[in-house]
Amino acid sequence: MRILSAALAFAAALGLSTGTATVASAQAYPSRPITMVVPFAAGGPTDTVARLVAESMSKSLGQQVIVENVGGAGGTRGAGQVAKAAPDGYTLLLHHIGHATAASLYRKLPYNPATDFEAVGLVTAVPMTLIAKNGLAPKTMGEVVEFVKANKDKVTYGNAGVGSASHLCGMLLMSSVGAQMTTVPYQGTGPAMNDLVGGQIDLMCDQTTNTTGQIKGGKVKVYGVTTKERVKSLPDVLTMQESGLKDFEVAVWHGVYVPKGTPKDIVEKLNAALNTALDDPKVIARFADLGTEPESKDRRSPAFHKDFVVAEIAKWKPIIQSAGVYAD
CATH class of the missing domain: 3.40.190.10 (Periplasmic binding protein-like II)
Incomplete structure (x- = not known):
């Protein structure tokens, strides 16, 4: 009986110790620099968005968020790298609309855009x-x-x-x-x-x-x-619809992701840092110079972002299939 009691006490202590370590680990995050993968070449538009957001997030997280460009295969190479990364919050993905369309464009996509990532939040629609x-x-x-x-x-x-x-x-x-x-x-x-x-x-x-x-x-x-309304930074440029191309509309939304299985509290910490970045007057002003603006607050939550990706996959699937465009 004493042996059993001792064993239970040891197990309880071990569980308490493990739980305490987990909480301490979550509270300590981040304790080292974070990598934000951009699945396109440096100097492109998604890279520009990522660097603005990463700089501001670095300040609120207390650790540098380093942008790493992993181009190739229409963005799937970089996304695939993040999907396989450790789910510890130290590898992020900043991707655009191509994250959703890849599900229909690629016959042999090595990851599932809807299920192999945790959504952190939408950033902007450009x-x-x-x-x-x-x-x-x-x-x-x-x-x-x-x-x-x-x-x-x-x-x-x-x-x-x-x-x-x-x-x-x-x-x-x-x-x-x-x-x-x-x-x-x-x-x-x-x-x-x-x-x-x-x-x-x-x-x-x-x-x-x-x-x-x-x-x-x-x-x-x-x-x-390509939007229904003219862009504030280019007020004299007509919309495609004004120029006679009816229903021509493309807005390129961007979002931040982490690998599936990343702890919820880390996702929430990253979402809070992202929100702080998108409310940063310097980021807002720079976005305006580039013809865009941060997503509205109601579209920045992980839950909204997750559902949005699923809806976008469904939206683009018939369009891509009718065009008959696929990649291996």
Whole structure:
């Protein structure tokens, strides 16, 4: 009996000790730098969003949030790396709409976007712009439509690879125009932008976070924005719908994720830091300069974000299937 009592007492003490260690561990988080994986090349629009958010989150978390660019395969390489990472809160993923569309675009996706991650919160929804090299002949969106129809495969369109936001925008453009272009995939829209400015490709769709400075600096031509309303930072640029392309709308939302199984209290700590970043006047002002703004508070919770991803997967699946575009 004494042996049994001693064993129970030891077990209880062990359980208490383990529980105390777990609480202490959660309270100590983060105790070292955190890596935020961006699944696209440096210099692109998602990279810009990530660096603004990471800098502010570093201050509230008390540890540096380091952005690591892991480009390739339309964002799936970087996302896959995070899906396999330890669920300890030290590896984050900042991805855009491609996180949801990958579920339908890839036949052999090595992870499930809906179930292999914990959602931390939505960050921003960025408008896109259709831009061109300065030497391209068309002056208006109407002329672009006629130009593409007349030249078809001779017109080159740059994108960041299958599943990227620029790829989705290009698919919608070709569908709306009723003509195909020669697509030129890159390891991110940063390198694509370099070639567009240099005149090596004709057209590209990219987020305002990456194009506003180039447009204002006169380095590229702009034909329209992809949202229903004009962008405050580019008030004179018509929407695609104003230019005659009915129902042409693409907004590129971004969200933060951690691997499945990450403790809830760590997710909540990261969500609190994300909210602080999105309420930071410097971040808000910088987002405005780039033609976007932080998501509203009611859309930043992990629960809303999780349900939103599931809904977006369902929304894009029939569109991608009807286009017949897949990647291995």
